[in-house]
Amino acid sequence: MTPPPRQQALTYLRALYDPEAANKCPQRWTWALGRGNISASTVHRQGRRMESVTLAVNGTERSLEVEPRTLLVHALRDELRLTGTNIGCDSSSCGACTVLVNGQSAKSCTMFAVQADGADITTIEGVADADGTMHPMQQAFHEHHALQCGYCTPGMVMAAISLVEEYPELDDQGVRHGLEGNLCRCTGYQNIVNAVLAVAGSGSDGSNQDRE
Amino acid sequence: MIPASFDYEVAESAEHAVSLLAEHGDEAKLLAGGHSLIPMMRFRLATPTVLVDVGRLDDLRYINSDNGTVSIGALTRHSELEHSALLAESAPLLASVAALVGDPSVRHRGTLGGTLAHADPASDLPAAVLALGGTIVARGPGGDREIAATDFFAGYFESALADDEMIVEVRVAASAGGWNYQKFNRRAQDWAIVGVAVAEEGAGVSLVNMGSTPVRASAVEAAVAAGASAADAAAVAAEGLQPPSDLNADADYRRHLARVFTERALKAAGVA
Numbered sequence: 436m437t438p439p440p441r442q443q444a445l446t447y448l449r450a451l452y453d454p455e456a457a458n459k460c461p462q463r464w465t466w467a468l469g470r471g472n473i474s475a476s477t478v479h480r481q482g483r484r485m486e487s488v489t490l491a492v493n494g495t496e497r498s499l500e501v502e503p504r505t506l507l508v509h510a511l512r513d514e515l516r517l518t519g520t521n522i523g524c525d526s527s528s529c530g531a532c533t534v535l536v537n538g539q540s541a542k543s544c545t546m547f548a549v550q551a552d553g554a555d556i557t558t559i560e561g562v563a564d565a566d567g568t569m570h571p572m573q574q575a576f577h578e579h580h581a582l583q584c585g586y587c588t589p590g591m592v593m594a595a596i597s598l599v600e601e602y603p604e605l606d607d608q609g610v611r612h613g614l615e616g617n618l619c620r621c622t623g624y625q626n627i628v629n630a631v632l633a634v635a636g637s638g639s640d641g642s643n644q645d646r647e
Numbered sequence: 648m649i650p651a652s653f654d655y656e657v658a659e660s661a662e663h664a665v666s667l668l669a670e671h672g673d674e675a676k677l678l679a680g681g682h683s684l685i686p687m688m689r690f691r692l693a694t695p696t697v698l699v700d701v702g703r704l705d706d707l708r709y710i711n712s713d714n715g716t717v718s719i720g721a722l723t724r725h726s727e728l729e730h731s732a733l734l735a736e737s738a739p740l741l742a743s744v745a746a747l748v749g750d751p752s753v754r755h756r757g758t759l760g761g762t763l764a765h766a767d768p769a770s771d772l773p774a775a776v777l778a779l780g781g782t783i784v785a786r787g788p789g790g791d792r793e794i795a796a797t798d799f800f801a802g803y804f805e806s807a808l809a810d811d812e813m814i815v816e817v818r819v820a821a822s823a824g825g826w827n828y829q830k831f832n833r834r835a836q837d838w839a840i841v842g843v844a845v846a847e848e849g850a851g852v853s854l855v856n857m858g859s860t861p862v863r864a865s866a867v868e869a870a871v872a873a874g875a876s877a878a879d880a881a882a883v884a885a886e887g888l889q890p891p892s893d894l895n896a897d898a899d900y901r902r903h904l905a906r907v908f909t910e911r912a913l914k915a916a917g918v919a
Contacts, residue, residue, distance in 0.1 A: 484654065486655055502652060503652070503653055503654065503655035503698065504649060504650045504651070504652050504653060504688075506649075506685075509649075525648065525689065526686055526689070526690075527682065527685075527686055527753070528836070530750070530752065533752055536755075539726070539752075539755040540751060540752040540755060541752050541755055541756055542752050542753070542756075544689075545681060545682055545685045545686065545756070546681060546685070546756070547655070547678075547681070547685070547698075549655050549700070550678070550681065550700060550702055594751070594752060597751065597752070597755075598751060601726070601730075601751060612835075613750075613751055614750075615750050615835035615836045616749065616750025616751065616752050616753060616835075616836050617750075
């Protein structure tokens with residue numbers, strides 16, 4: 436049996452979102468899957484209004500004008516020039532863009548800047564002290580050499596800061612599960628887990644002998 | 648990819664959101680946590696021209712238990728379900744399933760109402776609400792109406808909600824009975840290839856990703872009610888279902904997984 440087109444689209448979405456699948460969708464799906472009149476609506480959309488957004492970024496109030504579709508990560512990087520937050524997968528899988536929104540980790544590629552209006556945003560640039568003293572999580576990453584190429588590191592550090600705050604009694608498995616939304620393509624996970632455990636103060640040595 | 652452009656409206660209340668939906672028709676979409684909608688918009692699989700942001704409706708973020716009914720506001724985030732002591736006591740299946748959705752960053756943003764309205768057959772929480780025999784309260788221009796979870800899911804990404812309705816509350820019966828959730832996937836933070844939720848109270852068994860909607864495994868429920876063993880009840884887990892075939896699993900493999908995980912879930916829940 437051929438699966439319904441929408442299911443095919445969904446399948447492709449899951450397999451890293453091949454938009455071609457959506458083109459096969461019948462007209463009645465066009466609302467949800469947005470096919471059929473893209474060129475017309477794109478023209479129609481030229482005059483969309485801008486929105487004013489005020490963010491408290493790393494303790495400093497910043498106001499900017501954005502298109503509603505501007506993602507938070509683009510506002511941070513392109514408008515505010517805070518390029519420590521990286522963009523990885525573009526599909527909320529890898530966590531490279533993780534920042535804190537009102538103290539909780541969030542993937543800034545999966546939030547519109549307008550959604551963060553009025554929020555406190557902390558990026559990797561904002562975690563060290565003004566005198567350059569590193570945040571304990573940064574220090575632990577340094578001491579445990581919890582990085583190889585470093586691309587995932589800002590997101591890892593931000594996710595880890597939020598993780599130890601949210602789960603006070605973290606063990607090795609807890610760190611691994613808690614960071615599963617952050618991918619290190621150097622696969623340098625062991626030292627990352629060690630660093631986070633050092634901050635969590637669980638007393639574990641971070642060995643992976645009991646991994647399932 | 649950058650989403651197609653849209654106009655952005657902030658809803659001041661659920662009523663305001665409903666009126667904005669009525670005004671803009673099916674071109675408008677509600678934005679709650681955005682963790683299903685924004686990825687679809689980024690890949691241009693969804694191109695709504697108006698987004699109505701209900702994410703600031705903090706009066707719809709609550710978990711209450713009263714007279715044996717647990718009421719959860721639609722904007723309650725997965726992480727709030729996960730950490731709620733009240734929920735751990737009165738509807739532990741929901742709290743436990745919430746903790747398995749995505750990863751912590753996703754759970755900080757995603758909402759219960761959002762995941763139900765998205766109606767993805769592969770999502771975890773809809774199946775949990777279904778197994779618990781929950782009720783979904785939808786607000787529309789004419790007021791509120793209650794929709795049984797068993798009547799709520801209509802097809803792939805399709806629910807019983809009208810274009811101008813939004814979910815405001817989810818209700819489940821408080822339960823001290825056994826429960827279990829089995830989620831099978833191959834990659835961390837991924838959707839379930841197959842999932843099984845079991846709730847002793849009401850003998851609800853529901854399946855994830857075994858069709859176009861989350862489904863109650865009615866054959867299993869009937870077998871359990873008739874006193875069958877877990878193995879015998881689980882043997883009919885895929886009866887009457889047409890599970891999808893995709894890169895992760897073909898339909899026959901999904902049927903096999905449904906039987907295996909249903910048996911485990913029934914045993915772990917102490918139901919059969």
